[in-house]
Amino acid sequence: MSRNLSCSQIVAEAIGIEMERDERIVVLGEDVGAIGGVFGATRDLQRRFGDKRVRDMPISEMAFTGMGVGLAMAGYRPIVEVMFADFIGACLEQVYNAMAKIPFMSGGTMRMPMVLKTAGGCIGSAAQHSQCLWGLFAHLPGMKVVTPGSPYDYKGLMASALEGEDPVVYIEHQSQMSKKAATFRHGAEVPAERYTVPIGKAAVARQGRDLTLVTLSACVEQSLEAAETLFSEHIDVEVVDLRTVVPMDIETVAGSVARTQRLLVVDEDYLSFGVSGEVVARVVELLGTTAVKQVGRHGNPDVPVPAAKTLEDAVLPRAGSIANAVRRMAAAS
Amino acid sequence: MSNRPLIEHFQAMVRMRLFDEICMEGFRSREIHGELHTGIGQEAIAAGLAAALASVDALVSTHRNHMHALAKGVDPRALMAEIFEKETGLCRGRGGHMHPFDRKTNFSATGIVGSSLPVALGYAYAFWIEEQPNVGVAVTGDGGTNTGAFHECMNIAGAWKLPFVVVVENNAYAISVPIASVLATPTIAERAAAYGAWGRKVDGRDVEAVADAFAEAMGHARSGKGPAILEATCQRFQGHYEGDHDTYRTREEKKRMRAEDDPIALARGKLLASGEATEPELDAIVGESRQRYGAMLAAVRADPSPPAKEFRRFLFVA
Numbered sequence: 001m002s003r004n005l006s007c008s009q010i011v012a013e014a015i016g017i018e019m020e021r022d023e024r025i026v027v028l029g030e031d032v033g034a035i036g037g038v039f040g041a042t043r044d045l046q047r048r049f050g051d052k053r054v055r056d057m058p059i060s061e062m063a064f065t066g067m068g069v070g071l072a073m074a075g076y077r078p079i080v081e082v083m084f085a086d087f088i089g090a091c092l093e094q095v096y097n098a099m100a101k102i103p104f105m106s107g108g109t110m111r112m113p114m115v116l117k118t119a120g121g122c123i124g125s126a127a128q129h130s131q132c133l134w135g136l137f138a139h140l141p142g143m144k145v146v147t148p149g150s151p152y153d154y155k156g157l158m159a160s161a162l163e164g165e166d167p168v169v170y171i172e173h174q175s176q177m178s179k180k181a182a183t184f185r186h187g188a189e190v191p192a193e194r195y196t197v198p199i200g201k202a203a204v205a206r207q208g209r210d211l212t213l214v215t216l217s218a219c220v221e222q223s224l225e226a227a228e229t230l231f232s233e234h235i236d237v238e239v240v241d242l243r244t245v246v247p248m249d250i251e252t253v254a255g256s257v258a259r260t261q262r263l264l265v266v267d268e269d270y271l272s273f274g275v276s277g278e279v280v281a282r283v284v285e286l287l288g289t290t291a292v293k294q295v296g297r298h299g300n301p302d303v304p305v306p307a308a309k310t311l312e313d314a315v316l317p318r319a320g321s322i323a324n325a326v327r328r329m330a331a332a333s
Numbered sequence: 334m335s336n337r338p339l340i341e342h343f344q345a346m347v348r349m350r351l352f353d354e355i356c357m358e359g360f361r362s363r364e365i366h367g368e369l370h371t372g373i374g375q376e377a378i379a380a381g382l383a384a385a386l387a388s389v390d391a392l393v394s395t396h397r398n399h400m401h402a403l404a405k406g407v408d409p410r411a412l413m414a415e416i417f418e419k420e421t422g423l424c425r426g427r428g429g430h431m432h433p434f435d436r437k438t439n440f441s442a443t444g445i446v447g448s449s450l451p452v453a454l455g456y457a458y459a460f461w462i463e464e465q466p467n468v469g470v471a472v473t474g475d476g477g478t479n480t481g482a483f484h485e486c487m488n489i490a491g492a493w494k495l496p497f498v499v500v501v502e503n504n505a506y507a508i509s510v511p512i513a514s515v516l517a518t519p520t521i522a523e524r525a526a527a528y529g530a531w532g533r534k535v536d537g538r539d540v541e542a543v544a545d546a547f548a549e550a551m552g553h554a555r556s557g558k559g560p561a562i563l564e565a566t567c568q569r570f571q572g573h574y575e576g577d578h579d580t581y582r583t584r585e586e587k588k589r590m591r592a593e594d595d596p597i598a599l600a601r602g603k604l605l606a607s608g609e610a611t612e613p614e615l616d617a618i619v620g621e622s623r624q625r626y627g628a629m630l631a632a633v634r635a636d637p638s639p640p641a642k643e644f645r646r647f648l649f650v651a
């Protein structure tokens with residue numbers, strides 16, 4: 001019997017289990033307490049663990065992100081929630097100069113077991129509320145970056161993030177927060193008990209022979225949907241869910257590409273200077289230029305997400321556009 | 334003292350409310366497909382700003398910006414079209430409800446809380462170096478005053494006596510967080526002392542009180558005496574955004590604010606009591622505004638959406 005929880009319930013469940021296990025875990029963020037998060041991903045935690053461990057913050061991201069750093073150095077395991085990834089601009093200083101660098105700068109004497117939890121991706125609210133930004137976090141050294149795209153991973157990656165010693169950026173996709181587990185094509189079963197999903201291990205979400213489609217976050221579901229359509233057109237796509245951007249499990253990706261010889265990276269984040277280019281470069285480095293017959297990328301073509309739906313649909317990868325990207329590659333092969 | 338007759342404020346507030354009610358309709362129909370924040374219940378603050386704002390003054394608003402745009406003189410038709418994501422909109426459907434920009438009236442907004450202040454301060458600095466008697470006005474919610482940007486901007490403006498006015502719409506909550514639970518002082522206005530600024534807290538349900546206080550704040554800034562903080566208290570009648578479950582406020586609290594804190598009803602009461610207007614006259618204003626905006630909505634609905642192939646347009650000038 002599958003429990004049909006929403007992804008936000010699953011995240012809250014994961015955090016609750018970890019907070020019971022480890023009383024050094026505290027949660028700081030806007031609206032995380034009394035209402036349990038704007039997406040409900042910290043629901044009931046304040047009621048269960050009190051308002052010292054789960055604290056509603058003023059709109060002072062710089063302060064409370066830095067507090068996370070200080071709390072971690074004082075021996076705690078803070079989860080700092082920055083409501084939308086877009087708001088990272090208000091506190092990036094504490095994230096990339098402190099959280100990310102202190103373990104290294106301190107010669108390993110300082111630990112930073114902090115989880116920066118945020119929601120990325122688009123649900124229609126235009127340029128300042130729709131960004132993914134995992135490529136940005138990944139570019140800055142010192143942070144693990146996890147991007148769950150299935151109910152199973154929302155829970156398991158949170159558990160791993162909270163038991164590890166390293167700073168982790170945990171990026172939920174806004175569009176999945178109220179989505180029920182049973183509606184997912186992949187990773188829909190979520191055990192009630194605790195489990196972990198290792199950080200740095202990709203998953204083959206669908207096996208296929210003709211092309212390796214590497215993707216992450218909500219684009220995993222979109223790609224699986226596209227793959228179903230394409231299968232009826234006799235194109236058999238293998239879908240690899242990166243799950244974590246840093247560290248990147250390029251071996252799993254390369255293993256698949258070695259068989260299919262065709263690689264398409266689908267990423268909702270900005271196309272240039274980001275995850276998609278990185279995947280392609282690493283695959284080529286690993287396999288050499290002759291092992292890969294075709295390479296493609298499909299992502300946001302480097303434009304701020306527009307307000308109008310017509311334009312939004314034109315810039316974001318969705319099942320239909322993903323299928324078209326594969327068809328274009330198939331036609332050219 | 335502002336000398337705009339109350340009946341004019343009344344009309345402005347009625348229009349603001351009807352405008353936002355039309356936006357709510359667009360949200361329900363999914364014509365507006367992202368978040369929507371309305372200012373219903375807060376009309377007296379925006380309307381109270383209008384009289385003392387010259388078109389050359391700059392106003393930078395927030396995620397809850399429609400009423401401020403109307404107060405600044407932004408064309409309602411173009412604003413509505415923008416909110417409805419149309420090619421005929423103020424920003425050709427690129428910005429949407431949270432991001433309207435209007436060069437003509439020096440109006441802009443941001444969806445990032447606290448970020449209205451630095452931009453308004455930039456305008457203030459420009460006016461200062463040009464020795465223009467204009468003011469850079471930032472609107473923020475109460476929540477926005479807890480950002481680092483608030484302190485940084487107030488300090489700079491205070492240090493150099495820049496023509497900078499911050500209007501704080503204190504509706505008691507930042508989403509679900511009661512502002513009183515995260516403030517070090519009873520009021521926000523009293524922070525003014527720390528920056529050598531003018532500061533005052535007013536009843537933001539009372540459009541005339543807002544208009545008077547804002548006129549004074551603007552006069553202070555215009556005359557080279559430095560920045561001002563005007564805190565206006567109010568209630569937000571709707572959820573933080575449309576679709577907000579709004580479980581952090583009790584049913585009674587919400588009922589009471591609609592009954593007691595409605596700035597339009599308060600103005601109506603005053604107008605009738607003083608004999609400045611009769612019921613039928615006020616109803617006629619409402620009816621006329623409803624017709625006007627209803628027709629506007631019908632026209633906006635017929636407007637085209639931005640063509641999908643032009644998604645890259647406006648990214649760079651050249």
Ligand SMILES: Cc1ncc(C[n+]2csc(CCOP(=O)(O)OP(=O)(O)O)c2C)c(N)n1
Binds near residue numbers: 474
């Ligand atoms: C930097 C930043 N943090 C958080 C948010 C999310 N958010 C949007 S509005 C809001 C509350 C704002 O409260 P307030 O400033 O009082 O304005 P109100 O909504 O009450 O008008 C929050 C937390 C944001 N947009 N930007």
